[in-house]
Amino acid sequence: DTGVSQDPRHKITKRGQNVTFRCDPISEHNRLYWYRQTLGQGPEFLTYFQNEAQLEKSRLLSDRFSAERPKGSFSTLEIQRTEQGDSAMYLCASSGGLAGRHEQYFGPGTRLTVT
């Protein structure tokens, strides 16, 4: 069990550019979550998948954000036309398997800086 992995760990981009992040969950977990964390705050829920189905999206997830989990394994989060307010740590978590859906295990995060 290698845990949840995220790539890249850091991304610096110019305002207006598109960025895509990847998350690989723990292999037997069928649920995958995306959260956003800004400095000095706790993570805020963005969206989650059960297998390949996206079941819930927060109002924080504007039209510029899209998440996919095409085969029910890894997931991508894309931000189009980035804005400075998108600068944050994007965290992925997964749950399921023997531990049950109530235990969410987080990856190391992708830190996005929009200049």
Next chain:
Amino acid sequence: GEDVEQSLFLSVREGDSSVINCTYTDSSSTYLYWYKQEPGAGLQLLTYIFSNMDMKQDQRLTVLLNKKDKHLSLRIADTQTGDSAIYFCAESRNDYKLSFGAGTTVTVRA
């Protein structure tokens, strides 16, 4: 999040016990969690408690839940320098979304 509140800072001497407090507003919360975050890292699940319990112990960690007052606490016995981190309280009222507090920064001094 606004539904979960924590004090921002705690300083504790090495070897003493730490107690981190949290209050939440939603009485329908079913699970309550404690996560630990070290600088530049993701969140590590420390422990969680189901809302029909009032205490859970796991090695050096003790969680106490007062459902009437909507108060959750985490006690760390024999606090070590490696316990220095930000501790987040979180609640879940459904089975997918965690709502986090702003975190308590714990500093362990020698």
